[in-house]
Amino acid sequence: MRVFKSIPPDALNQIREQIRSAELPTVQALEQAALLINKSADYQDALKSGLVPRLTGDDLMAFVERVRRDRQLVDASRRTNDKQAKRPSQLQADQAEGTSDELLSELFNDFMHERSAWQHMGAGLATLGDIAAEAIAGGAQVTEIAGWLRAQRHDYAPANPNMRDGIRSDRSKLEASLAA
């Protein structure tokens, strides 16, 4: 895991330990990690200087497609094995117990561990990805983590709507001056 110089050295490890020992609810612990990273001067500097490495949409799309393919293969293989080994009533019972959810957790875990993707998205997200992957491996619900990550990504995405709004506003001024 990348170490941020501006984050107290043991702070992230402490959060990981809190997740492991279930001392804190997973989402709450992840929120603490996000706060630390978000405030870190390293991450802010990386964003401001444009040094956060770029990831093209095509790169990510290729990765998502690969995950989809893997998922279909694993799913098909599991269905075949289940049919050979179990009666239909057992299959239904397994599904009710969340077999599909386990599969999703495995895939989501892989997604988190796709180092290049996360690192490209920003160093802070790479760290969060590591912590979230550990949380899932430790039994956190994939839906819980996905929802949390959705919120985090919204905050972390360094888009700047203000610039666009400013340009649009100037454009209106330009059209008004031409009409005058």
Add this chain to the structure above:
Amino acid sequence: MPEPILRRVATDNDYVKKRVDVLERWAQSGEMEPWKAVLMAELIRKEGGRGVSMTDKDFEELFMSEEMVEIMRAQVDGPWMVYVEQTFSERSNNFVMGFLGQLEDAASSAKP
């Protein structure tokens, strides 16, 4: 006579020319930051007289084009690479959001 900041293109029609003239004046007088004038001129040129758009997609297409970024950078210094990085990040973010949504849907529909 100061050197012009904004480029002129032979294929510019009257609609574009009029607006680039105003933007040039604003950039020279300091009424508008020169890089913003360049950005707006290129967005207007992209419209080509088809009317005001400036959608998020228009901004994205401009910053995702290496050729256009070079054209803007050659006209004036500006935070071009910051906005290129932001556009890449935003686009990636949108892909990831879609993927997370699919995961959540699949996970919730897997529950009885």
